[in-house]
Amino acid sequence: DAKTTQPTSMDCAEGRAANLPCNHSTISGNEYVYWYRQIHSQGPQYIIHGLKNNETNEMASLIITEDRKSSTLILPHATLRDTAVYYCIVTSGGSNYKLTFGKGTLLTVNP
């Protein structure tokens, strides 16, 4: 599975958009980009995933560059409850995919 690089921490003001970057320059053609988050002491929570097109759901948007070497998770209106560690994971699709978690980005949303 491709390795990912994320900033260790980021800050965001409440109500503003949070843009979390992820670099995955060695991603292969059949690998998906997943985002999970972990609010303090809780189990990780799925946010969104994509292959090559931009994706949006009720939680967030995922922008993947055309060469697929990087992506950005966007939380359009961050709230204090979005303070969490965000994990960008790249893995192949299909029934046998495994999630390999790095250290992620600690996003702190400030009032």
Added chain:
Amino acid sequence: NAGVTQTPKFQVLKTGQSMTLQCAQDMNHEYMSWYRQDPGMGLRLIHYSVGAGITDQGEVPNGYNVSRSTTEDFPLRLLSAAPSQTSVYFCASRTLAGLGYTQYFGPGTRLTVL
């Protein structure tokens, strides 16, 4: 649906003791897995199962046993607890049907080995 449940929430063991961490899901998911998370670290995969009777090792399987006799349950056994196994343990499940992208995690079991 209760989702993924784990018991106990907290556990303290002495070195050498054995115990079983319980995990159950009510979503009829074929795939279940166990992770451990040490302070300041990401999650590491211990064991996983793609169905009843089928298990396989993950990244850090030593010191742990698993079995899968039913679709719903996936217990993790510590044979002889060691202080290095002090960690938070998360169980997760997902379907293998369709695209099966969303993995659901339990609330975790916080284990301390003295």
